[in-house]
Amino acid sequence: MIEIEHLSKRYGDTIVVDDVSFTVGEGEIAVVVGTSGAGKSTLLRMINRLVAPDAGRVLIDGQDTTTVPEDELRHRIGYVIQGYGLFPHRTVAENIGTVPRLLGWDRRRIAARVEELLDLFQLEPSEFAQKFPHQLSGGQQQRVGVARALAAKPALLLMDEPFGSLDPVIRGKAQDDLLTIQRRLGTTIVLVTHDMNEAFHLGDRIAVMDQARLLQYAKPADLLTHPAEAFVEQLVGTAERPFRLLSLVTVKDAMEPGSAEGEPIIVTATLRDALARLIWRGLPALPVADASGAPIGRISVDGILKHGRASLS
Amino acid sequence: MSARAVILRIAALLLLVAFVTAPQLFAFAFAPLTANNAPAIYNQGSLLALTLSHLRIVVLATLASTILAVALGIFVTRPAGREFLPLSRSLVNIGQTFPPIAVLAIAVPLVGFGEKPTFIALFLYGLLPIFENTLAGLTEVSPRTLDAARGMGMNARQRLWQVELPLALPVILAGIRLSVIISLGTATIGSTVAAKGLGEVIIAGLQSNNVAFILQGGLVVALLAVLIHDGLGLAERAAARRLGRPLDEIA
Numbered sequence: 046m047i048e049i050e051h052l053s054k055r056y057g058d059t060i061v062v063d064d065v066s067f068t069v070g071e072g073e074i075a076v077v078v079g080t081s082g083a084g085k086s087t088l089l090r091m092i093n094r095l096v097a098p099d100a101g102r103v104l105i106d107g108q109d110t111t112t113v114p115e116d117e118l119r120h121r122i123g124y125v126i127q128g129y130g131l132f133p134h135r136t137v138a139e140n141i142g143t144v145p146r147l148l149g150w151d152r153r154r155i156a157a158r159v160e161e162l163l164d165l166f167q168l169e170p171s172e173f174a175q176k177f178p179h180q181l182s183g184g185q186q187q188r189v190g191v192a193r194a195l196a197a198k199p200a201l202l203l204m205d206e207p208f209g210s211l212d213p214v215i216r217g218k219a220q221d222d223l224l225t226i227q228r229r230l231g232t233t234i235v236l237v238t239h240d241m242n243e244a245f246h247l248g249d250r251i252a253v254m255d256q257a258r259l260l261q262y263a264k265p266a267d268l269l270t271h272p273a274e275a276f277v278e279q280l281v282g283t284a285e286r287p288f289r290l291l292s293l294v295t296v297k298d299a300m301e302p303g304s305a306e307g308e309p310i311i312v313t314a315t316l317r318d319a320l321a322r323l324i325w326r327g328l329p330a331l332p333v334a335d336a337s338g339a340p341i342g343r344i345s346v347d348g349i350l351k352h353g354r355a356s357l358s
Numbered sequence: 359m360s361a362r363a364v365i366l367r368i369a370a371l372l373l374l375v376a377f378v379t380a381p382q383l384f385a386f387a388f389a390p391l392t393a394n395n396a397p398a399i400y401n402q403g404s405l406l407a408l409t410l411s412h413l414r415i416v417v418l419a420t421l422a423s424t425i426l427a428v429a430l431g432i433f434v435t436r437p438a439g440r441e442f443l444p445l446s447r448s449l450v451n452i453g454q455t456f457p458p459i460a461v462l463a464i465a466v467p468l469v470g471f472g473e474k475p476t477f478i479a480l481f482l483y484g485l486l487p488i489f490e491n492t493l494a495g496l497t498e499v500s501p502r503t504l505d506a507a508r509g510m511g512m513n514a515r516q517r518l519w520q521v522e523l524p525l526a527l528p529v530i531l532a533g534i535r536l537s538v539i540i541s542l543g544t545a546t547i548g549s550t551v552a553a554k555g556l557g558e559v560i561i562a563g564l565q566s567n568n569v570a571f572i573l574q575g576g577l578v579v580a581l582l583a584v585l586i587h588d589g590l591g592l593a594e595r596a597a598a599r600r601l602g603r604p605l606d607e608i609a
């Protein structure tokens with residue numbers, strides 16, 4: 046768990062982070078969004094002390110980060126920056142092994158860990174281990190950057206616009222992969238982005254920042270249904286709010302008893318998928334099935350609309 | 359390097375070795391340049407010994423310049439030394455603008471004749487290219503790479519040895535190469551203050567009006583310069599390859 050308490054930072058006369066507090070639970074992904082210059086990177090860099098706060102403190106599992114030597118602290122926190130910052134003079138394997146080597150792991154253990162990570166990120170070791178960063182595509186470099194950050198099995202991962210320079214298709218895939226890996230490893234993540242879709246896709250909670258202040262820190266659905274300020278409302282996109290909401294809620298929440306004609310939809314699908322299917326098929330309702338395929342109820346256009354009205358009011 | 363270029367370098371090396379070890383074999387080529395039955399081949403000492411002492415002083419002086427210039431370059435790019443950057447730049451520049459012959463003139467009364475004043479001149483003259491290249495190499499390292507290094511918990515020393523110096527190495531080597539080549543030529547004037555070197559051959563030629571001698575001294579220095587230039591170029595490229603940079607990016 047990571048607790049951020051009243052962090053503030055000023056450069057000269059400008060305050061860049063103004064009294065920000067929030068808590069990220071064990072194994073959660075917190076996404077920090079906001080316009081350019083809002084102070085997101087500065088906030089992130091205060092967590093691993095690349096930037097020294099003027100006020101406030103950060104606790105990791107209850108321990109004040111200032112009680113640990115800087116370098117030691119950073120060995121324990123994975124850090125991924127935009128552009129990945131791979132070492133151009135080191136191979137993929139050497140890049141990934143950076144922190145383990147700093148920690149003094151023996152050769153064999155490092156090699157095994159590197160191989161394990163290459164596999165995890167779907168980079169064939171025999172093909173990629175000895176390549177240099179300039180021989181990789183953007184998407185591959187991105188994966189190596191994340192693999193490097195995870196090498197010493199940190200419990201906390203900081204990511205500053207890790208998908209910023211990927212094209213939309215690869216970006217979506219990279220986000221999905223990150224989610225899969227994160228769920229598997231249980232890593233706590235604080236991720237900075239200015240892409241609202243990314244925030245909704247990845248965040249267990251979203252922190253909205255503007256002009257150095259934290260405007261709201263909430264679950265994605267709460268952000269949509271109860272935006273704290275006009276700015277948050279504007280940022281999450283007034284026109285898109287209903288659709289965003291639909292993609293956050295699963296069929297389970299709007300399911301009604303009964304049955305319907307047609308091919309059943311799985312109960313874990315989002316309302317967005319369900320509505321799309323209903324419109325596409327021109328049907329008023331679809332049967333709902335559980336994971337084993339057994340019918341357990343129905344989902345209807347009316348039901349979805351009713352659910353939407355209830356949550357947005 | 360193409361096959362032809364390699365063959366040419368090997369031929370140059372063989373020619374050089376043959377000439378300094380058995381110069382008499384080449385007398386036929388230089389005889390037409392002499393007059394009045396003057397000797398065609400330098401006869402006041404061993405060419406091999408002169409070449410070796412010429413190389414020795416160049417290597418020693420460049421080594422000393424490298425140590426000081428690289429150390430200085432590292433120091434003034436650290437937070438603690440940054441304020442000394444302008445001062446060290448001008449000091450090193452003065453070393454360069456001072457004519458070597460003037461350095462010799464000043465040094466001889468202080469340290470006497472022989473190798474010492476030559477060493478001092480070469481040392482001062484060699485500082486600038488290495489210092490400037492060290493600065494360029496270290497400051498060219500991308501801030502993002504350094505940020506990543508810091509973010510992964512490398513301390514200042516680890517960042518220097520594991521990231522900054524390896525990335526700056528090809529540029530530093532280019533500075534050393536430049537410095538060696540300058541020194542090879544400059545070392546010939548050391549003979550005016552009695553340092554052993556290939557300058558002796560040239561000076562003997564000038565004094566006895568023997569073009570063959572002048573040419574021999576010049577030829578050996580030139581061959582040395584070409585071969586050392588290429589050899590160090592190979593080292594630079596090997597270092598650049600370690601950076602994963604394509605070969606053609608480095609001249």
Ligand SMILES: Nc1ncnc2c1ncn2[C@@H]1O[C@H](COP(=O)(O)OP(=O)(O)OP(=O)(O)O)[C@@H](O)[C@H]1O
Nearest residue numbers: 056061079080081082083084085086087088238239
């Ligand atoms: N080292 C610094 N010195 C002075 N000002 C700084 C420094 N670092 C950041 N700032 C300023 O602080 C403000 C916030 O910067 P920060 O990088 O945290 O913004 P950001 O939200 O990450 O923006 P972006 O989305 O563009 O990356 C900016 O106005 C920036 O100019």
Ligand SMILES: [Mg+2]
Nearest residue numbers: 085086087205
């Ligand atoms: Mg930023």
